[in-house]
Amino acid sequence: MTEDIKKNLCAIRNCNKCIKNLDGSCSGCSLCDVAFCRCSKEKLNRCLVRCPRKLGTFNNIKIIKDDTTLSENSFYELPGYIPIMPDKLGYSFDFSKVNNTVGIHGEFLLSANGENISNIYKMRGYKKTLNLSSDIEGIVEFYIKDRALEGFWNNRKELYKQLKKLKFKAIITPNFSLYEDAPRSEHLYNIQRTKRVYNEMIQEGLPVILDIIWATNEDIEFWIKEINRSNIKTIAFSFMNVDTRLKASNAWRHYLLGYKILISKIPLDIEIIIAGISSVERVREIKKISGNRKISIMHQAAWVNSRKGFSSKDKKQLERRISKDEIFQMNLDFYSKEYEVDS
Template sequence: MSVFLGLPVRTAPAARCDCRRCPWYSGADADPVVTIAPVCSGCNADCSYCGCARAETPAVGGPPACASCPIRCGSRTDITAWMSDIGHTLEFDDIRISGVLPPGMPTFIPQVDGSGVTELDAGLRWPAYAVGLRRVFSPHTHGIYPRWRQDATAAQILGLAESTLTVLSGYGEDPLVEAFWTARHRDGLIERIAALRFDLVLAPNYSIYGNWPRAEHLINMRRSLLLAGELADAGIATVPNLYWFRLEDLRRYADWITANPLPAVAVNLQTVRENRNWDTWALPGLCWLAENLPDDLPVILTGLSRRDRVATAVELFGDRLMLVSQNPAQYALHGAVMTPDGRQDLHARIPDAFAASVRYMASLLPHPTLTRGGA
């Protein structure tokens, strides 16, 4: 929020993506009177929402167009409410995230669905396990599932030794993470997460799609960091997720990280399946981050499983790379294992298949296995 003549000015992206009237525009033709924080170089040429339905007459008795639209843009009738929800700014400067990674965190962390983890770990004794947000937080009730409301730690609920590290992988489909954002201040939701004593939380990330307006990108990047900050403020070791659309986004992250040392950064690559998305978005961004992030900053990638992509990530980040993947658990349900030659259907026992795949994935990463953690 800016100040004009001593009074707060509540800023918002300009309606109809009118850059010249937008306080966040950084273009050469930006109006210096209007511009408050130049963080955006202009409209997204690939946006599919330029023909906004707000101009259409809603059906008789139907809701206003903005009420049923999932996209946040300057033309929304409630855009000021959204800007209020994120602190009236699209900058990162006010967000602080402190903390360290827990000692003994392995470079590979298998993600499980939360059931039968004792049996999976019996012959493996792995140092850490992750569980996804949808196994802990319900998109239907917008609260913690009863199983996780016990007076117990995450390790105890999963049936693991207290010495085993637990990670909450806060990623999920858009409806899930949107529900978490809306409910985060209700019924002590963040405090309940803190009470579970996860050793590490990878903060939820809010989507950035290529056909969305630029305002939605900017709002979602800030929301991802804001939520990570709120989790960290609750005493949780939290790693923020980085999502980007343009080079200017990566530069903003790098500047913010330089001024605000973090325990690590994370990138969720679970939806990057097609080579086109990998080649045009993920890989260029990862290359830039590898060159511009602090050399000692751990980087946690979720969703990589292909041997060639893992090898590329190792080449980029070396021994500061950490991976989280649910593939070993998914393959094991079908008696299959991950191997250098790809998936092999061996009809193996689930715990045996799981252990084999976990060891294989760990073998793709620099050693020693245990490399990360603060005092």
């Protein structure tokens, strides 16, 4: 392993000032800030994580590393709220309050292994598949399972062609997972994959939005540097968390701090899609931090709550005589109104 691969892969950490480097105990960036995995040889061969114990891990990061500038994308003038529509609609809803813009969930758009667009979407397009009117524009997101994300990566060149035919308003780059207990080498690999996919999609003529994935403050600084040396207009930032207990509350503060650092160091005219937050109170906190910056909130709570007969405005279950479709329209109108109001 050469010294330039072994150390300072993130191009942010100053290894010359690190005590581990000074006393000769540094094992490379991949071992910084995370626990070293203790898999047996059998588990190691089956594990999908890019572990520093695996032969070729550092070389793989070097191979996919994209040293070019982030390509310029568009400013989309998005509504304050973008409802995600995961299922086919059986009723004609009024989406005018969200500028006839909806989110499309990538989990159902892709095949089970993530390597292709599902046949029904290929044949009918996303509007007919979801029974959306012709004036609706879709923004597809890929906050989906790791298995599908790996399939996307492996067959991405073919997927770019398939996505182009669907004519989405915008496409958010795949949200490759950065688990806090994963080796640092896995984080760096996925960050480089995100950058590469973004630039590749721009080159293919796709209307792409960069999703900011991060695990540490160094990752935030990496994206700040990349954004500031580019002419990027729109990005996405996710607050999604898999744990709903006490850890989720701590994660919210952690993500909020990361978001605050990011927006304090990038141009004010960059538009941001916020994913994974539906709470009106938390959105108000995000808007307060964001100031005059243009942000859009994307989630599927309006639809999911309506299928349970739950009113987002009243925060309670409604009577059964009120249809789920009526509740969805109520939830849609509620979020669009609340998110547009300045905090």
